[in-house]
Amino acid sequence: xxxxxxxxxxxxxxxxxxxxxxxxxxxxxxxxxxxxxxxxxxxxxxxxxxxxxxxxxxxxxxxxxxxxxxxxxxxxxxxxxxxxxxxxxxxxxxxxxxxxxxxxxxxxxxxxxxxxxxxxxxxxxxxxxxxxxxxxxxxxxxxxxxxxxxxxxxxxxxxxxxxxxxxxxxxxxxxxxxxxxxxxxxxxxxxxxxxxxxxxxxxxxxxxxxxxxxxxxxxxxxxxxxxxxxxxxxxxxxxxxxxxxxxx
Amino acid sequence: xxxxxxxxxxxxxxxxxxxxxxxxxxxxxxxxxxxxxxxxxxxxxxxxxxxxxxxxxxxxxxxxxxxxxxxxxxxxxxxxxxxxxxxxxxxxxxxxxxxxxxxxxxxxxxxxxxxxxxxxxxxxxxxxxxxxxxxxxxxxxxxxxxxxxxxxxxxxxxxxxxxxxxxxxxxxxxxxxxxxxxxxxxxxxxxxxxxxxxxxxxxxxxxxxxxxxxxxxxxxxxxxxxxxxxxxxxxxxxxxxxxxxxxx
DNA sequence: ACAGAACCTTGACCCAAATCAAAGAGACCG
DNA sequence: CGGTCTCTTTGATTTGGGTCAAGGTTCTGT
Numbered sequence: 001x002x003x004x005x006x007x008x009x010x011x012x013x014x015x016x017x018x019x020x021x022x023x024x025x026x027x028x029x030x031x032x033x034x035x036x037x038x039x040x041x042x043x044x045x046x047x048x049x050x051x052x053x054x055x056x057x058x059x060x061x062x063x064x065x066x067x068x069x070x071x072x073x074x075x076x077x078x079x080x081x082x083x084x085x086x087x088x089x090x091x092x093x094x095x096x097x098x099x100x101x102x103x104x105x106x107x108x109x110x111x112x113x114x115x116x117x118x119x120x121x122x123x124x125x126x127x128x129x130x131x132x133x134x135x136x137x138x139x140x141x142x143x144x145x146x147x148x149x150x151x152x153x154x155x156x157x158x159x160x161x162x163x164x165x166x167x168x169x170x171x172x173x174x175x176x177x178x179x180x181x182x183x184x185x186x187x188x189x190x191x192x193x194x195x196x197x198x199x200x201x202x203x204x205x206x207x208x209x210x211x212x213x214x215x216x217x218x219x220x221x222x223x224x225x226x227x228x229x230x231x232x233x234x235x236x237x238x239x240x241x242x243x244x245x246x247x248x
Numbered sequence: 249x250x251x252x253x254x255x256x257x258x259x260x261x262x263x264x265x266x267x268x269x270x271x272x273x274x275x276x277x278x279x280x281x282x283x284x285x286x287x288x289x290x291x292x293x294x295x296x297x298x299x300x301x302x303x304x305x306x307x308x309x310x311x312x313x314x315x316x317x318x319x320x321x322x323x324x325x326x327x328x329x330x331x332x333x334x335x336x337x338x339x340x341x342x343x344x345x346x347x348x349x350x351x352x353x354x355x356x357x358x359x360x361x362x363x364x365x366x367x368x369x370x371x372x373x374x375x376x377x378x379x380x381x382x383x384x385x386x387x388x389x390x391x392x393x394x395x396x397x398x399x400x401x402x403x404x405x406x407x408x409x410x411x412x413x414x415x416x417x418x419x420x421x422x423x424x425x426x427x428x429x430x431x432x433x434x435x436x437x438x439x440x441x442x443x444x445x446x447x448x449x450x451x452x453x454x455x456x457x458x459x460x461x462x463x464x465x466x467x468x469x470x471x472x473x474x475x476x477x478x479x480x481x482x483x484x485x486x487x488x489x490x491x492x493x494x495x496x
Numbered sequence: 497a498c499a500g501a502a503c504c505t506t507g508a509c510c511c512a513a514a515t516c517a518a519a520g521a522g523a524c525c526g
Numbered sequence: 527c528g529g530t531c532t533c534t535t536t537g538a539t540t541t542g543g544g545t546c547a548a549g550g551t552t553c554t555g556t
Contacts, residue, residue, distance in 0.1 A: 130379055471521085
């Protein structure tokens with residue numbers, strides 16, 4: 001989302017640190033002011049579950065700060081992460097009143113919620129909101145499909161490299177650090193969460209990270225801080241030149 | 249989509265056998281008549297490529313008859329199917345002018361196309377179309393995420409059983425055959441396409457189908473015709489009680 | 497400063513699925 | 527009818543990643 005859009009949007013939502021990506025920034029309707037009337041905030045601690053799959057969900061929300069995951073599980077406990085919620089991401093589905101996934105906070109998190117009913121009414125009156133939501137949903141669909149390629153066809157090493165590349169890019173975008181040459185960032189996920197994301201076991205994740213380190217593709221400081229000396233090398237390890245992916 | 253919607257919709261699109269699911273059936277606006285003005289048909293033979301990923305795509309379309317696949321590939325040829333287009337499915341993305349995936353006809357296929365520009369203009373004037381598209385896109389996203397669970401965490405046998413269950417259900421829905429007890433249908437995919445769908449090799453697909461046959465979960469007649477004596481048994485083999493999935 | 501917990505790494509071993517290889521079964525065609 | 531092509535099955539072997547197990551590192555709370 002271009003910077004000027006964020007700014008313009010913030011005119012409508014001035015006390016809130018979030019960029020409501022659900023809302024069309026180009027729409028100048030005063031309807032958007034009504035978002036202020038129906039919104040409220042909720043906080044969760046790291047590890048807390050925001051909502052369980054199947055539970056009633058009478059709100060939609062944007063992430064203000066922190067990180068949450070969307071996961072699905074089989075009866076026997078096998079878990080697959082199907083999405084990651086980062087600041088400014090939108091969650092919740094107009095027209096459906098129960099959650100489709102478990103949402104879990106992996107860090108302390110603040111969400112900006114809108115009660116679903118009034119939000120839907122606002123959508124009806126303000127087509128631009130729906131259009132923006134459609135755009136966002138299509139982006140998520142593309143990201144999910146790219147992840148399908150990763151889950152179905154990539155090797156463990158490629159999966160790890162892809163994840164690192166995506167996190168690096170996302171981090172660079174957030175920090176607005178222009179990334180020439182060396183990149184450094186903190187992994188926002190535990191080894192286990194990475195495993196659930198990539199369809200691997202945590203042991204394999206650990207082993208492959210060690211292998212990438214041994215081969216000089218990345219450097220590690222502590223468990224979480226990663227330095228990438230040669231981003232192109234990492235991309236090459238990722239098995240494709242994909243420039244997008246899940247974290248969008 | 250409920251039957252009455254299809255019927256009501258067909259008022260607006262009477263000569264076309266397709267149910268335009270992209271269009272809100274409940275909308276009585278005469279705007280919908282303009283769809284007639286901007287639509288045209290294209291046919292493809294089995295095996296033909298409709299469009300390559302990255303190509304310019306200046307239309308959106310609904311599938312009238314036949315089956316097509318959406319696939320992504322890595323440079324070395326590894327292929328992952330990320331979607332299956334069945335009659336009445338919508339393809340194409342307002343707001344993006346190149347295709348994100350390879351679209352290939354797996355049977356002879358007829359598509360009902362709308363030039364993108366006028367379709368987008370129509371969307372602007374008719375919010376219900378956008379809303380319906382949003383609904384459909386959210387359904388596709390759910391399906392893609394369910395597929396992520398399958399790709400990341402299910403065994404080969406569970407993958408095959410899941411695919412069979414989904415095809416069986418979809419077939420039953422299309423045929424409007426009420427499915428008490430025994431189900432029978434034709435597989436719409438080659439072993440190789442199934443493999444690309446499930447993230448397996450074609451040999452593994454063949455072996456697992458043979459195993460399910462040997463264990464009495466399914467019966468096979470020829471290579472493609474499948475009979476399911478006990479649908480619950482098949483669901484159980486699929487590893488979850490999922491009632492939806494990719495084919496929607 | 498110490499105990500405990502949570503998280504991470506590494507090794508040894510195993511197995512499900514990939515790979516390599518060969519042969520069967522239809523479909524189509526001259 | 528036999529030949530060829532495409533699709534499918536089955537067998538033998540290999541291997542990537544899972545499983546089980548044992549320690550190592552931080553971090554937190556007392």
